[in-house]
Amino acid sequence: MSAPLVVSIPHSLGREEAMRRLKxxxxxxxxxxxxxxxxxxxxxxxxxxxxxRALGQAAAGHVDVADDHxxxxxxxxxxxxRFAEAAQAAIRSRGNRLLTKS
Numbered sequence: 001m002s003a004p005l006v007v008s009i010p011h012s013l014g015r016e017e018a019m020r021r022l023k024x025x026x027x028x029x030x031x032x033x034x035x036x037x038x039x040x041x042x043x044x045x046x047x048x049x050x051x052x053r054a055l056g057q058a059a060a061g062h063v064d065v066a067d068d069h070x071x072x073x074x075x076x077x078x079x080x081x082r083f084a085e086a087a088q089a090a091i092r093s094r095g096n097r098l099l100t101k102s
Contacts, residue, residue, distance in 0.1 A: 004061065004073040004074060005072075007072045007092050007095065008072075009069060009072070009092060009099060010068060011069060013099060015046060018070060021098050022048060022070070023043070026041055026048070033054075036053070036054045037054075038051075038052055039052060046065045048063040049061075050062065058077065059074050059077060
């Protein structure tokens with residue numbers, strides 16, 4: 001098994017508001033990326049556990065929501081590991097947009 005891809009995204013929303021935004025964010029993000037589909041999304045306290053599928057490959061991970069940051073960890077299958085850098089940048093970009101105060 002490969003090491004997880006880890007992205008930490010700072011925010012100033014507080015835990016509850018960050019969770020509220022994230023609860024709709026994964027499905028919305030998946031709908032804007034044609035090759036990405038959400039197989040599972042469930043919340044356990046302040047952790048979202050998910051499984052997604054892209055290019056026929058499944059990836060699993062979790063999102064931990066803290067008062068001042070969100071940490072995303074996802075294990076990519078070997079075929080998607082070559083896209084890890086692009087995936088990390090996309091997660092950071094979408095996360096920042098979602099967690100920016102507006």
